[in-house]
Amino acid sequence: MTERYIDRAYAARDPEEIREIYEGWAATYESDITAQGYATPERGAETLAQFMADKDAPILDMGCGTGLSGVALKAAGFTTIDGADTSAAMLQEAGKKSIYRNLLQVEPDEDLPFRAGNYAAITAIGVIGPGAAPISLFDALMHKLTKGGKLLFSLNDHAMVDSGTLGMIHEWTDCGAALLLSSEDGPHLPGMDLNATVYLIEKN
Numbered sequence: 001m002t003e004r005y006i007d008r009a010y011a012a013r014d015p016e017e018i019r020e021i022y023e024g025w026a027a028t029y030e031s032d033i034t035a036q037g038y039a040t041p042e043r044g045a046e047t048l049a050q051f052m053a054d055k056d057a058p059i060l061d062m063g064c065g066t067g068l069s070g071v072a073l074k075a076a077g078f079t080t081i082d083g084a085d086t087s088a089a090m091l092q093e094a095g096k097k098s099i100y101r102n103l104l105q106v107e108p109d110e111d112l113p114f115r116a117g118n119y120a121a122i123t124a125i126g127v128i129g130p131g132a133a134p135i136s137l138f139d140a141l142m143h144k145l146t147k148g149g150k151l152l153f154s155l156n157d158h159a160m161v162d163s164g165t166l167g168m169i170h171e172w173t174d175c176g177a178a179l180l181l182s183s184e185d186g187p188h189l190p191g192m193d194l195n196a197t198v199y200l201i202e203k204n
């Protein structure tokens with residue numbers, strides 16, 4: 001039996017292997033993941049909407065994939081959304097949705113090509129953890145926010161296994177460099193019995 005992309009992604013750790021998986025998965029990613037009841041985009045977008053009054057402020061959807069997270073952000077009222085991803089094929093699918101102002105391709109482990117403060121909020125929905133970006137992306141994104149900027153991200157059960165993941169978040173919140181506004185566990189891929197915690201952090 002052919003191994004499912006979803007299982008290959010969760011097993012992969014090397015950034016180039018991960019990129020290659022998403023390049024091949026782009027055409028069928030949405031049908032595969034919606035078949036498992038993918039719930040995190042709506043949960044994340046609704047959380048951000050509760051804490052952000054200005055829905056026209058620019059938002060970056062980091063790891064936008066084919067745009068499911070952008071669709072949820074738009075449905076929650078946000079109007080100015082850029083998308084970024086390491087996979088050109090995923091970005092091509094996202095472009096078909098005509099919901100993003102700009103789409104940019106980024107390189108894993110390289111400096112992110114935009115200035116700190118460009119975005120009032122950055123989202124990383126279904127992006128940090130095994131099968132996608134390392135926790136170092138959390139740190140890189142925090143550095144791209146200025147005071148009051150918000151980072152909305154999810155960590156699924158697989159990501160929680162690595163104790164360094166929560167440690168990186170505490171490095172920001174314990175010293176007061178950032179404030180945890182919300183964290184809520186709930187369904188991620190219910191078809192696979194997988195949960196995720198959705199976090200919203202504000203930079204001080």
Ligand SMILES: C[S@@+](CC[C@H](N)C(=O)[O-])C[C@H]1O[C@@H](n2cnc3c(N)ncnc32)[C@H](O)[C@@H]1O
Pocket residue numbers: 018019022041062063064065066067068069084085086087090106107108109124125126127131132133134137
């Ligand atoms: C599970 S998908 C989530 C896509 C979208 N946010 C959603 O909710 O459907 C993970 C995405 O992260 C992207 N990705 C992997 N490593 C990344 C990195 N270092 N920086 C940005 N995006 C990355 C992948 O190409 C893929 O599109």
